Amino acid sequence: MKSIVAHLLENALATLPELADASADIAVASTVERTRDPSHGDFASNIAMRLAKPARMSPRDIAAKIIENLADSELVDEIAIAGPGFINFHLSAVALHRELLTVLDQGTRYGRQPARKAPRILLEFVSANPTGPLHVGHGRHAAYGATVGNLLEAAGYPVEREYYVNDAGRQMDILGVSVWLRWLEAQGVDISFPEAGYHGDYIRDIADSINTEACSVVDAERLVHGLPEDDKEAIIEALIKTAKDALGADGFDHIRQQALESIRADIEEDLAEFGVTFDRWYSEQSLTTSNRIDEALAVLEQRGMLYEEDGATWFRATDFGDEKDRVVVRENGNKTYFASDIAYHFDKRERGFDHLIDILGADHHGYVTRVQGGLAAMGYAAEDLEVELMQFVALYRGNQRMQMSTRSGEFDTLRQLRAEVGNDAARFFYVSRSNDQHLDFDLDVAKSESNDNPVYYIQYAHARIASVFRQLAERSLEWDTPSGSENLALLTEPQEKALMTTLSRYPEVIDLAANNRAPQHLVHYLRDLANDFHTYYNAHAFIVDDDKQRNARLLLIRATQIVIANGLAILGVSAPETM
């Protein structure tokens, strides 16, 4: 709809050579926006004000000139100059009717743009460490990432979703030793579980369920022998060494990998139940086995981006705006997590993705500059990597704030949250506010007031429409679509006009939400749309005696039902036929 107005303006400008210079670097479509006040029409353009200074004319004079040269269109009823120089466009009923028929015609495809080939987008999100179940904070990442992926797809982008599995490094050893100790405990060995181990009950479950052929029993004495005191990190380190000695490197590896896969599979299942799926689970370990890290470091070396100091290898991050240079290979020869990360992002670009989007926790913001620096140092553009930071979720039960820590075992899991409030409400609530806002999630409120949750309000609108069509059948009537199409001119009530106008905004909302990675725009839109529908429902009957009017009204609410279903599908929320 917006493009109708933009094209009219572009054509008018083309006939005005005196404005050509001034308007050269203005995108006409960017001057056109929906009005907030219906008395200003449907769309307004501020182009006359933007041209005033370069063209050295008054805005209202420019507006008058443009209007004079606007071609007549059956899609626009009235064009007016308003205020300091806005050009207001009132769309015709014909334009709204045409859009309604487009909704019916395109159905589930309505609001989706044609698929394009580029840029190829790689969307990475969640990527929680496979050391325990997902907690409520990860749930926000999952809901947001999945919805942004759906939005990008609807906007026509080729997008793939990827989960980076942090299955390398010390945390995996801690996981392995935690499982082993719980297994020993189950064998009757008296252990003192280390503070720095993973305390959650799921560790016991894993110890019970895995193949323990590789496990060997050691006595309690050996476990505590020579343990350092007080320093919890040194204690866990010593226990890992004991485990490797007792089990052998292969034996320990066997336990560790089983634990890892058990947790990873659990996370995958949890997310799938939440309607969140990935095209690829990318293993950090595989970066080492495929020599990807060494290749990336070689590229950096070749470009002169590395140097040796204090026995370590450093990346010149300060050349790319970071506050200090960063170690990529430690003095002990081990590569850092940062080395994996730049190799991983290098790999993403090498795999042919043009634009990389990472959804990261707000605590990772210090990391963005150096990873972008890594890309730039390897010959790509820093801007190829876009990072969307998610602010934290604080979980409450009433006034009680919950602690969320995987190691302490006191977290509240995504599973618990989903069981308590349901997938639909959780998906909806998680994306209903901007990703850069903190989210207070009160379980008591979400449970006790679940009937007041906006998601039900929107779903109810969908169910009500389904109910109307069921009623129609019960009264032995049929919806005559051609008759409805021919009689759209009968839709003259203010509630009908409002509903048609809101429906016509849908493609613009998808575009806006996708481009800004901002699902909350869609959430608010669907709320508005449901509100327009409920208002209409209360004001007028749809199943009226007059055939023409009935068929026209049924067409309008069918279009409404389609748009609600399409929008909810993008949010990952169900559109029920009954409630």
Add this chain to the structure above:
RNA sequence: GCGCCCGUAGCUCAGUCGGAUAGAGCACCAGAUUCCUAAUCUGGGGGCCGCAGGUUCGAAUCCUGCCGGGCGCGCCA
């Protein structure tokens, strides 16, 4: 100390690229159904957009400073 994010109604939050009289839900007050689902609708009260400057036709929005809150500043991951 330095860096990033946030500050909008009693509460939780929207507010697009700077646009016209700043919006919604909850809560509060008053109403609506012989009729398609009352999980609904209609009306009402409620604002120094943290504070102070600046930019301009125009600022909640952009810039600077300050105040308040969150997070980050490892040869951890």
